Amino acid sequence: MVHRVAVLALDRVVPFDLGIPARVFGAATDADGGPLYEVVTCAIGGGTVRTSADFSIAVDRDERALAEADTVVVATQEPEGALRDDGVLPDDVLAALRAVPEATRIVSICTGSFVLAAAGLLDGRPATTHWMQAERFRRLFPRVTLDPDVLFVDDGRVLTSAGGAAGVDLCLHMIRRDHGSAVANAAARRCVVPPWRDGGQAQFIEQPAPQHATATTAPTREWALERLHQPLALADLAAHGRMSVRTFTRRFRAEVGVSPAQWIIQQRVDRARSLLETSDLPVETIAHEAGFGSAAGLRQHLQAAIGVAPLAYRRTFRGAPADTAA
Template identity: 65%
Template sequence: MHRVVVLALDGVIPFELSIPSRVFGIAEGPDGEPLYEVITCTVDGRPVRTTADFSVAVEHGAEALATADTLIIPAAYGAGMIHELGRLTDPLRAALATVRPGTRMVSICVGSYVLAAMGLLDGRPATTHWGHAEHFQRLFPRVRVDPDVLFVDDGDVLTSAGAAAGVDLCLHLVRRDHGSEVTNKVARGCVVPPWREGGQAQYIERPVPAPSTASTAPTRAWALERLHESLPLPELAAHARMSVRTFIRRFREEVGMPPGQWLIRQRVDRARHLLEASDLPVDLIAHQTGFGTTSSLRHHLHAAIGVSPMAYRRTFHTHESPPEHAAELPQVRPGRP
């Protein structure tokens, strides 16, 4: 059984701490057997403070870290987690030194600071809560920070944005390990969608538009119903009743990316869904998602997640009925080969 160890640090946020046990704890195989064992530990085995009005007592100390197949570090704001210069404190460094090589390392929200302080994110893509992204980048300039996505999968090291993005990341891990059928069942048990559209750019605080300001949201919804069409930029702008220049500016303000990039992501997401939940030929999927040709679909899918359409289908194909919102798939960065 795959063991997930969750490291609770001083000042841990209770919500983020509870995500792994909830998501992984209800993942089951075809005969109802548990697929993961989840245990929680602290650096010294003692209770730790939380950001709420209570502390958390655990049954395990740092010795549990050496048994982890996956180690998850939830967000914590306790003093002494890392020094101001981005170095681990001595007790935390000693505890993390016991982690076995090859252990899958995961952070939720600002737990990414610990992974960065360990040097695990140097030269690699990563994310963290958007409100800390600038500080995180200044403190760890060698990390390729992407503040817009919900999570980043870089193979053996994964990072998520804040709070509920930890749910997205844990569901992604179940999906990567056991496929869509198991993940969809876990998501239903948690009463959450198995994936969410877009990244955390949509949650970043921005100036509130004047009440008379038009939104691109209706056009985005309209475009999602027509992904099989070409949808050139002038047509999108005309639907929104804006000039092309105004539409691009407003779209960036609301979504955090240009229309063309957003449209490609939605098409890739739709293609991934069809590869998972249908038996349609790849060339037909390419047509229905607006890529037109199999080679175009292959190019964009490989750029997004690093695999070909057939390789993706072999890994994630399920015969379950497609969910109502077929375009809602997570933001993922390709893992290392």
């Protein structure tokens, strides 16, 4: 039997993300080439829906499609679109979601998690959302166990993803859960996307070092960034800053938010990531350039920071690896 997926388009829906379920689920077929999913789009009351872009879309089906679906997907919308500032849904959206049968699988892509949370569907559950919206999400929905560092969360009946690309990963995960890896991998090939990224993998988040115009350790940080490939002991940092180790550590933490050792590791990970993304250097060379000493050291720290090994990270950004050291 074909699995019916209903995608809910709300006010200020993001067009790219709205199309993800139809594209990915539509690529899943059985051994004879028959479709395994039917994807329909619906809107509250049907009709025209504003998007986050400079156009609107016409949606033929209304919210009754939600009650007839096996899986309901709430597409990404601009955070100020479907919710009021206090995180409350309009009555018609809330009623439509509460009418979804309890056996129906419910999914959100990116900020669609705000809609599920506002409807009470994430209370007491683990969930994720786009990392840029994490603080607002926590403030509005303290009953949700938010993990903003992962690509998606599968909590059985309710599943949530981070950004739009993570929505692709989540759809492939659901296909894999429904029909196995062979079907999911074939769908990924048709969509020309990586067949598998673990949901527990970290979101790729830019984390630049904080800038402080009056930071007394700023010159030392600049000095250290030029020497990441060298040993950098705390005593060396403090000596450069012309402070005692205790004073330097206290001021550094106050200005940057982490200890000097933690900051050095963050910068070395960022340096390694940049080289993996932009160069064909062997992993061993990158490990030395970033100050980790060996490929094993780089692998350990990269895995701890973002949840993937060096070659897996390189493949994500640059295609086939240039070497075979993992």
